[in-house]
Amino acid sequence: MSATVSPLAPKTFASLPALRGVRMATASAGIKYKNRTDVLMMVFDAPAAVAGVFTKSKCPSAPVDFCRTNLPHGTARAVVVNSGNANAFTGMKGRAATELTAKSAATAVGCGENEIFLASTGVIGEPLDATKFAGVLDQMHADATGDFWFEAAKAIMTTDTYPKVATRTAEIGGVKVTINGIAKGAGMIAPDMATMLSFVVTDAAIDSSVLQSLLSAGVEPSFNSMTVDSDTSTSDTLMLFATGAAATDGQARITSAGDPQLDAFRAVLNDLLKDLAIQVARDGEGATKxxxxxxxxxxxxxxxxxxxxxxxxxxxxxxxxxxxxxxxxxxxxxxxxxxxxxxxxxxxxxxxxxxxxxxxxxxxxxxxxxxxxxxxxxxxxxxxxxxxxxxxxxxxxxxxxxxxxxxxxxxxx
Amino acid sequence: MSATVSPLAPKTFASLPALRGVRMATASAGIKYKNRTDVLMMVFDAPAAVAGVFTKSKCPSAPVDFCRTNLPHGTARAVVVNSGNANAFTGMKGRAATELTAKSAATAVGCGENEIFLASTGVIGEPLDATKFAGVLDQMHADATGDFWFEAAKAIMTTDTYPKVATRTAEIGGVKVTINGIAKGAGMIAPDMATMLSFVVTDAAIDSSVLQSLLSAGVEPSFNSMTVDSDTSTSDTLMLFATGAAATDGQARITSAGDPQLDAFRAVLNDLLKDLAIQVARDGEGATKxxxxxxxxxxxxxxxxxxxxxxxxxxxxxxxxxxxxxxxxxxxxxxxxxxxxxxxxxxxxxxxxxxxxxxxxxxxxxxxxxxxxxxxxxxxxxxxxxxxxxxxxxxxxxxxxxxxxxxxxxxxx
Structure with a gap:
């Protein structure tokens, strides 16, 4: 985190409400430095629908490969995000590190490794010692709390000078649902999903195929329309999760992207994505305009x-x-x-x-x-x-x- | 010209010999500033074969359009280069300015306007007052001298911190021929001064279609393989002229690009183009490496x-x-x-x-x-x-x- 906040930083930050079905915790695993918060864990109480878009780099990081592999499974129980090491260009060691991290997380949560999603940012080319996660993920899972969005946004910052947060509400079939999003990124930002990292969660009940359709369309006029330096990261990850908790209020699950009940939700989701994308661009390294x-x-x-x-x-x-x-x-x-x-x-x-x-x-x-x-x-x-x-x-x-x-x-x- | 010479500047400059069939002069026409050398005229004693490659910009300058129109004619009698105004994005006024400049030059030389080639660098979008050339081109034509290459290279500098010159010799059919080249350029578009310009002249006797073939191939591994800031000027111009004076030594005119007698010439031409291109890259604005x-x-x-x-x-x-x-x-x-x-x-x-x-x-x-x-x-x-x-x-x-x-x-x- 930079000592000087960007002159283009928002004057106030949105207050993100706790969102039913998701909890978060941060910890210091000592990935690169001691006593520095470097891990965020996002836990879904029940399997959440999941969608993702990733860097178009031909040299993606090991976590990007890992997420791409798990995405077709369609449900998520946890996301583990670390800073200090991108686990990119780390060869077979990188793959082993993602597998070990996922295993530790799955053990903590009590789920399959294919329900775990990973993101790493930091140094490229340095092997990531994933054994460091083993000790902390159990505790994080136990500590995770819902009212933690701003802390989560701060935890994933690297050269960012301010945390990026956004929240929106919409109605689906008369039931109010909420969307919360966080993002990080300041340099190495360009279209083709050079967004560094962003995680968006809603309590709406929406099938993962519909989520993917919404996300793939929504990323174009938002994250894929902003650029800091034309460089494209190896790790860019934008994921959208739907916990489905709004079903308890009677929201009928959305199973088709063409469902007209989705119109209001789509509009506010796109607005939120644009909001986060612009916040990232406004934190461009050294930016004054x-x-x-x-x-x-x-x-x-x-x-x-x-x-x-x-x-x-x-x-x-x-x-x-x-x-x-x-x-x-x-x-x-x-x-x-x-x-x-x-x-x-x-x-x-x-x-x-x-x-x-x-x-x-x-x-x-x-x-x-x-x-x-x-x-x-x-x-x-x-x-x-x-x-x-x-x-x-x-x-x-x-x-x-x-x-x-x-x-x-x-x-x- | 910058006060500080690039740390990457050559330690010594090549000495370019006078080249039979071409003479040069510089003058102060007051294009943007008074009493500053701002025009170079290159005069060919007899019609020279000519080839050119130009910016791929969809918004080329008026002189680029003018040269492209004249190129199929195949012969050149004079080149007029000015600084202080790029005559780019100047609409109909820009076309009129090129026509007037060419008319003044053709009158001075006593040739057709289609044997004149033009290049301008400087401010974009400012109308160029071409009436200022009328008074000076006659005198320049009279004053032009062959031993003037280094002065010519200096005259076309803008934000360049050193002049770019190169010379080579080769034999064609046992007859020695010489190639001299000059270039300017430091950023693709410098502060007020647009552009990369380069003019290369040989006394060899070579048809213009062969010259074009040599130049189009030679530009790829040289000028088209160097970049300062990825930006492309509206005015980039690289021209190759052959005065044919070596015919008096018995060099048989080359009429086919496949002629094996051209092999040595092609090699040294490519080497000279690479030399000039690297000199331009080494003068990249602010460059230290x-x-x-x-x-x-x-x-x-x-x-x-x-x-x-x-x-x-x-x-x-x-x-x-x-x-x-x-x-x-x-x-x-x-x-x-x-x-x-x-x-x-x-x-x-x-x-x-x-x-x-x-x-x-x-x-x-x-x-x-x-x-x-x-x-x-x-x-x-x-x-x-x-x-x-x-x-x-x-x-x-x-x-x-x-x-x-x-x-x-x-x-x-």
Whole structure:
């Protein structure tokens, strides 16, 4: 955890209520350092439905492989998350470590190892000594409590400067259900599920296949639309669990993704995912500015997203933002390099409400002062209209500062 | 020109001989500033064969469009290069400016406007007042001299901290020919000054179609294999001219790219292009380290290059280099995100001669001290073996430092 909180941190944090069917505990297992909280255990009182999306990296961590293997089983009894060691690029030792951790957790909970899910963040390439979990998971299972969300969010932080939490409620068939989510991540964040870690739990009764459908769709305009540095982690994990406790209030289990009773739930779930994703982007390493980049008029939504990400990942756009420089020439550059259809002479660009370029040249009424005033703000909306079609997309990113270089370069691993 | 020369600058510069058939002059046209050298004119005494490769940006500058239009004509009589204004994203005014510049140059030289080639770097989106060229091009044509290569290289510098020059000789059919080249570029788009430019001239007698074939192939393992910040300028231009003066020594004109008499020439041309490209990469904005990244064992050469560029463009790899951190986990991350076939458990990674990872995990004989010693050097070779096939590629990049952020963010445009 950094000593300095990001200037883009939320002013207040949502208060997450206890959620029926799930309890949590943290502990110090001494994975990398002594006497530092480095394990979170999330326990489901009854088998919970489970869905997950993971890094698209071709070199995923051992826990990502482990979760992918267990996911088809469809139910979860516990999640074990550690920091200090990513258990990534650890070969056969890494697989053995996940198996041992799962065995320890399954013994503590009294369930099958295929109902355990794992996530690890920290050093890559260092063997993880999973024997350290054996002593603590039993106690964690005994200690786990429901009113522990904020502590859980803090426990999974690494270079994060603040915990990421969000909560929503919705009704399914007249029964109120709650969704709580936590996330961590500050650097090595980019689409393709570079979200580092996020765990979302609802007390709704929903089949795992439906959950997976909701999650796979919901991740696109949220976590997959934000980028800090274009780098993709080996460990990114976003999981959604449904304890089903709301069934005791009479909520009929949802078994089809097309069920219209799910509409309100889907909307608030997507809103929560976007909330968490933006919180992660706002904690980008060294960030002082938040850019919301909207591309309209592209050939397709996919093309719009490619262009928006080309802008969001451009070091020159991001350093200009850090310098409060209304440098729209760099936006043109980033549109041009995206590789998607673009007609220079139809392009229009806005910073906030200030149109700086139109019809392929500087806006005739361009005001340097007005554009600069937008750049001085903490939140900078950038809009680009490609002028070719109706494809649109919005992505979020932060600026690139000397502090980013310091965080990632001023130390030896 | 920066006050501080890059620590990676060459210790000595090649001395470029005058080359028969081409002369150069520089002048101050007052494009952006008064009394600053801002125009280079390169004049060919007789029509020279010409080839070019240009930015792949979908939003190219007006001079790039102009050159692309003239290229099929196949001969050049003059090149006009200005700094201070990129004439990019300037709409119809930009086209008019290229036409007026070409007309002024053609009048000065006494040739067709389709034998003129143009390049501009500088501010994007600002209309270029091409009337300023009219007064100076006549005089430049009169003053142009052959022994002017180093001055020409200096004249096209913007944020460059040193001029880039290279020269080679070869024999074609027993006749000695010379190739001279100059380049500029430090970031893909520097503060106000856009672009990578390079002009290469030989006195060999070679058809333009053959030149184009040589250049299109030669650019791949050289300029297209180096990256400073992954950003692509709207103005990148690399042109190759052949004055044909060696015909007076009896060199029979080369009319086929497959002509075996071209072998030696092709080899030294490729070597010169690589030399210039590396000089550009070594002048990367804020650079303190040079990374040569070689990927072997990929599915194909193209896959190897994609993986190598994923490593070379990763902010986390580049900041680690700046911090002299032997952080091979970030190399694994960059291989994983490249999207090409990779098997984590066959991967091997070297810093210099020190193998740090093999068979999907840390090398059993890994020495932190040995790896760190490599990272302390100015030139850092990184090798990654994917272990799947025989595809290979080498790319060059520099580190990402606070100075890069300062150069690109610490000012208002």
């Amino acid at each position: 938040m850019l919301e980049i909207t591309v309209t008029g592209a050939e397709s939504d996919a093309a719009a997203k490619t262009i928006a990400l080309s802008i969001a990942n451009s070091p020159l756009v991001k350093t200009a933002a850090a310098g409060e420089d209304a440098n729209w020439g760099r936006i043109v550059m980033a549109v041009g390099k995206a590789g998607e259809m673009a007609d220079r002479d139809r392009l229009a660009i806005w910073f906030g409400d200030v149109r700086v370029a139109v019809n392929g040249e500087r806006d005739p009424s361009y005001s340097e002062d007005a554009a600069s005033a937008v750049m001085k703000k903490q939140d900078i909306p950038v809009k680009v209209d490609i002028g070719l079609g109706s494809g649109k997309a919005t992505v979020w990113t932060c600026d690139l500062t000397k502090e980013y270089v310091a965080i990632n370069g001023d130390y030896r691993s | 040079m990374l040569e990244i070689t990927v072997t064992g990929a599915e194909s050469d193209a896959a190897a290059k994609t993986i190598a560029l994923s490593i070379a463009n990763s902010p986390l790899v580049k900041t680690a280099a700046a911090g002299e951190d032997a952080n091979w986990g970030r190399i694994v991350m960059a291989v994983g995100k490249a999207g090409e076939m990779a098997d984590r458990d066959r991967l091997a990674i070297w810093f210099g001669d020190v193998r740090v990872a093999v068979n999907g995990e840390r090398d059993p004989s890994y020495s932190e001290d040995a790896a760190s010693a490599v990272m302390k050097k100015q030139d850092i070779p990184v090798k990654v073996d994917i272990g799947l096939g025989s595809g290979k590629a080498t790319v060059w990049t520099c580190d990402l430092t606070k100075e890069y952020v300062a150069i690109n963010g610490d000012y208002r445009s």
